[in-house]
Amino acid sequence: MEATALDLGLRGAVAGLFLMMVVVTLGRVRPLDTIKWLSVAMAASGALYAIVTAPFVPKAAVWWIMPVLGANPVLVWLWARASFDDDFVVRRWHGALWLAVVAVWFSVIFTWTTWPIFAKAGVRSMSMLAIILSLSAAVQTVRTWKTDLVPGRRRLRLAVLILALLIVVLLSVPDLTSISARSVGISASLVASAGLLAIAALAGWALFHPPPAVPVMAATTTSETADRMLPIKAAGGRRDATASLLLRRLDILMTVERIYRQEGLTIGALAAKLDLPEYRLRQAINEGLGYRNFNAFLNRYRIDEAKAALSDPDQRDVAVLTIAMDAGFQSIGPFNRAFKAEVGLTPTEFRRDALARSAAMALEKMASEKMASEKMALENDENFRIGQSR
Secondary structure (H helix, E strand, O other): OHHHHHHHHHHHHHHHHHHHHHHHHHHHOOOOOHHHHHHHHHHHHHHHHHHHOOOOOOHHHHHHHHHHHOOHHHHHHHHHHHHHOOOOOOOHHHHHHHHHHHHHHHHHHHOOOOOHHHHHHHHHHHHHHHHHHHHHHHHHHHHHHOOEOOHHHHHHHHHHHHHHHHHHHHHHHHHHOOOOOHHHOOOHHHHHHHHHHHHHHHHHHHHHOOOOOOOOOOOOOOHHHHHHHOOOOOHHHOOOHHHHHHHHHHHHHHHOOOHHHOOOOOHHHHHHHHOOOHHHHHHHHHHHHOOOEHHHHHHHHHHHHHHHHHHOHHHOOOOHHHHHHHHOOOOHHHHHHHHHHHHOOOHHHHHHHHHHHHHHHHHHHHHHHHHHHHHHHHHHHHHHHHHHHO
């Protein structure tokens, strides 16, 4: 009874924290972007899961809710992708995947007594999918961790994700193996509620205690406007001269030396070039220039150079891959994706339009020069006739 009471108490705390997050997010956070909506969905499903899986809850009610909750690994995966990948966009097939998981869980419930073999196979497949999605989210987190420039997100991403993935794996592994919490003398319900409380507490801390707001300026790549990229005032109302000098040095390194062309350039290598601690450079690029990701910072310079090359009529025969490699991209795929995300056109489409505009401007200039020449010739003839008549 003591374990059951502790279990119910933990679940009550979990439900309360998650529901508070839903209310605060919907009531105060604006704008409600993809990450916020996914966070609301995860918090609501976490609260519901804590309630319906508690001891003494009628199982008949659980049957109609668990298929929806069984699709939580999809929400966790989408949330991790949206939170840790600034270029991620939710697609229709993501929603289709969520609906497919819900449908499989419904089929498992309704065939549990009539076709138990089919039902058990469905449970195993869903558990395997949960583990695959969890590992995929973990790989995404590790892969983009070094390029993340947001201090708060860097500090919390691994902790939040590890706890979220841990609870998903703990709930999935028993379905795939003979190992369970009960087999080692622990209440599985108590383990689940403790894991949920850890996730809820950490997520609540991240929501209610965000990092302090910092001034974010529009990024630019010209040294003449470097001052406008800087926070105008530092703590105490004084200008941050150190940050100003650092951003000027960084701007010269990027625009004059074009270090962004260096293959495999990392923020650590760039910090070493500037003789700075890595965290100082992260802070400067994030707070001073407004970038959340180091690759996005580099790609701005690389894409600007590629746009200039693609617009140059003298380079019309240069392959797009060559232009991409010269600008610092290592392959054509990332270049095409980054270019289209930035410009809205593929490199080939951009080149075609730019060269067409260049040709039209050249023809217009030639026509204008021809008209001016003809006009001057007519004026000279008229002046000559007037002179003859006198």
